[in-house]
Amino acid sequence: MSPLGLLAIALRNGRRDAGLSYAVLSDQTQFISPGTLQRAASGVVLPRLEVARAFAQVCGMDLDEVTRMWHAAYRGSLGGRSTVSTRPPQPRPDLVKDLTGLCTALEELRHVSGMPSFRMMEGRARASGKELSRSTAFRITAEKRAPKSTECLEAFLMACQVPPRGREVWFEAWLRAQRHAAAHDAGEREEMRQLESVVAGNPRGQVTQGTAVRMLRRAGFDTTERYRRFDAPWTVECLECAATFRIRLSDVVLARATCPECPKLTERVREAWAELVTNRSGLLSRQHVRALRAATVLQARMQRDHLDVPVFVADRTTLATLQSRAWHPAAEDALRRYVRRPFYLDILLVHDYDTMPSHRNGQRLRRLAKASGLVDSPLETSLPLPESDRGSGAAEDGAGSGRKTTTAQMTATRPDPGVKRPWKPTSNSGA
Numbered sequence: 001m002s003p004l005g006l007l008a009i010a011l012r013n014g015r016r017d018a019g020l021s022y023a024v025l026s027d028q029t030q031f032i033s034p035g036t037l038q039r040a041a042s043g044v045v046l047p048r049l050e051v052a053r054a055f056a057q058v059c060g061m062d063l064d065e066v067t068r069m070w071h072a073a074y075r076g077s078l079g080g081r082s083t084v085s086t087r088p089p090q091p092r093p094d095l096v097k098d099l100t101g102l103c104t105a106l107e108e109l110r111h112v113s114g115m116p117s118f119r120m121m122e123g124r125a126r127a128s129g130k131e132l133s134r135s136t137a138f139r140i141t142a143e144k145r146a147p148k149s150t151e152c153l154e155a156f157l158m159a160c161q162v163p164p165r166g167r168e169v170w171f172e173a174w175l176r177a178q179r180h181a182a183a184h185d186a187g188e189r190e191e192m193r194q195l196e197s198v199v200a201g202n203p204r205g206q207v208t209q210g211t212a213v214r215m216l217r218r219a220g221f222d223t224t225e226r227y228r229r230f231d232a233p234w235t236v237e238c239l240e241c242a243a244t245f246r247i248r249l250s251d252v253v254l255a256r257a258t259c260p261e262c263p264k265l266t267e268r269v270r271e272a273w274a275e276l277v278t279n280r281s282g283l284l285s286r287q288h289v290r291a292l293r294a295a296t297v298l299q300a301r302m303q304r305d306h307l308d309v310p311v312f313v314a315d316r317t318t319l320a321t322l323q324s325r326a327w328h329p330a331a332e333d334a335l336r337r338y339v340r341r342p343f344y345l346d347i348l349l350v351h352d353y354d355t356m357p358s359h360r361n362g363q364r365l366r367r368l369a370k371a372s373g374l375v376d377s378p379l380e381t382s383l384p385l386p387e388s389d390r391g392s393g394a395a396e397d398g399a400g401s402g403r404k405t406t407t408a409q410m411t412a413t414r415p416d417p418g419v420k421r422p423w424k425p426t427s428n429s430g431a
Contacts, residue, residue, distance in 0.1 A: 007052065094173070230249050241264075275334050
């Protein structure tokens, strides 16, 4: 029989000899539920060491024997995750060199001490007169964030029930790790100083405010606060999606600065478009629904407070249907449910690749289309809109003046080879 099964049988026999139900057993332990006690004696999973010891203490069992059986079950099952019979790694604080190694050794110490829960570790440290929150214990073991002070380290050791004579080697390991981190930080600062002197190109060797802003804008960001230092966090705004976050100018120089929101913007716009074509609100006509399903949403952009949504339409019938602004309110309502920030909606109808007529709001939409790679023809011919389209567009502009929504069209204007020039008779000079 496996060590885990032997532990479960011992706990069940102890409860039977004590004549206690799980409800009474839970009342006497004061902090363990009946379900947890029942799972501890089931033999399915390995209980925590404090649960097994509390179970045995209430039933009058030998605590040392139960502890020995628990460690044997832990070595045999690795905390219930494997059946390979191997001994868990023992912590070696004398071999610690850096902060990552210190966190790994502390995690191994927690495993060897019976995998106490973070709540139990907090209670043990508080009972010893030290402060160790559950979040701090989690960051040390799971996120590999070393203790900031010897007081925090001592609280963690007390939570793992390390005796006072065994703590000295851990303090020495913490000091070695801190010295290594300080030397590493000094080396990084020297590298950043040399990099800044190369980038600055001036006798002082420091990047100025103007140079920093120009470099930032070339990388696709804009500043929202004054530049402070080459390696200091800097609050910037993405020129693509208007997201605000913090980066370092050194990361911009090393091409390590990316916007975390840009990939999400287009995804959210497409999710809103998928909801729009289902017409759950019932505000769209069947003709508009068919046209929207035939269209394709391209990569969206958020510039300041303008959300630019380019929509590619494959035929002129769909283009003629979507030129009407009757579907814009439904589209804007769907987008506002997914894009959680204020914006003015600009919808660009992309019909072809080589022509985009000028629009009433200037050249902004043309520049956006060129930046997106939508207008790449060497010859661009801007023809005036037909009188019918011009009249309908003016009527719609007057009706929807309260909404800041602009629709740009990109239409091809190639000469029709089937159209022939009218023949004009020429007079014969000899006649």
